[in-house]
Amino acid sequence: MSGPLHTPLCDKLGIEYPIVAFTHCKDVAVAVINSGGFAVLGEALHTPDHIAADIKWIRERIGGKPFGIDLVLPSSVPEEKSVEELLAMIPAEHRAFEQKIKAKYNVPDPKVRPDIHVWGGLDQRRALNQLEVIFDERVPVFASGLGSPAFLLKRAHELGMQVWGLVGKPRQAKKQLAAGTDVIIAQGFDAAGHTGNIGTFSIVPQVVDAARGTGVPIIAAGGVTTGRHLAAALALGADGVWTGSLWLASRESDVNLPLKERLIEAETDDTVYSDCISGYTMRTTRSPWHNEWASAEAPEVLKPPLQMILSSNYIQGSLDYQRKDLMTEAAGQGIHYITEMKPARQILSDIVEEALDVFDRFANA
Ligand SMILES: Cc1cc2nc3c(=O)[nH]c(=O)nc-3n(C[C@H](O)[C@H](O)[C@H](O)COP(=O)(O)O)c2cc1C
Secondary structure (H helix, E strand, O other), rough: OOOOOOHHHHHHHHHHHEEEEOOOOOOHHHHHHHOEEEEEOOOOOOOOHHHHHHHHHHHEEEEEEEEOEEOOOOOOOOOOOOOOHHHHHHHHHHHHHHHHHHHHHOOOOOOOOOHHHHOOOOOHHHHHHHHHHHOOOOEEEEEEEOOOOHHHHHHHHHOOOOEEEEEEHHHHHHHHHHHHHOEEEEEEOOOEEEOOOOOOOHHHHHHHHHOOOOOEEEEEOOOOHHHHHHHHHHOOOOEEEEEEEEHHHOOOOOHHHHHHEEEEHHHHEEEEEOOOOOOOOOEEOHHHHHHHHHOOOOOOOOOOHHHHHHHHHHHHHHHHOOOOOOOOEEOOHHHOOOOOOOOOOHHHHHHHHHHHHHHHHOOOO
């Protein structure tokens, strides 16, 4: 296989297209892998048993192809705390503010325990327990979305696994390169979810430069939603793209229908960069929760993981009762380009075609 889309990342993974899907949905992951791309399944919100079952499910459907699992490894959270202990740490002022929002917008109580109660970002013990499954299963690629994976590199490499690190600053990339990380995802400000404040166009070439001569592939992330973005990422020196928002409204995606509609309707400036969801800066779609935390009377946002625990009832309640007016989800600035519910295979092939058109245009100019 050759051509402008064939990069060293394709060789490293044995894939056809240098397109990585980050997704929380197993069906999306399988569809992308079986269409010639690569997928990394976000499992930070699951128990170790659930993670093991998901890995088995994926393996049964991809016929020996590689795949990845993503967890979060934040070092700034307590070593070990129960949800009850964390809930008890939330100050009365913050509880009162949450109740005020709840009353003002008639936010329903969740029907089920919020997913966040098993999030690996709540304490270090949870994240380490999740990690053990990744080692037991010898997952081909482990990606760390938050926190440096340097401490686990030796063990992962001994088991034949690749370790990928997601960075938002060039200095984090340099540290991870020095530690021996196998692939670096340079994620810009445009991105969905936890992200730093450097734009994709600025961070990607800096990380590419830092990695020059190391043989470590660099993947661009943040706002990648079209073939033009893929072509631009390769032009910046990246070996591929890492995409999240792109798959949220896909046919296979398990995101609930009103939220898919909200994402399809959303424009770039409907996404907000704020720490009011998790205590870390994060890009999500705007909601009443964001507007209230941006108001003058809002208390100071709590440190991780307490803000996440505080916002979880609002988020879960909005999902359980399909309250589109309240819903919020991680979404990047490229959301403008997500305009319909397409099958994942078609999303992938549309991007590939558009990127190839760009290269053809340059070749024939
Ligand atoms: C709904 C959603 C949840 C996310 N959760 C995680 C996560 O748990 N771990 C992680 O490393 N990245 C997470 N991300 C960020 C993605 O890995 C990726 O970096 C980001 O989506 C790239 O920007 P884009 O959405 O503009 O493509 C999430 C993204 C989305 C859309």
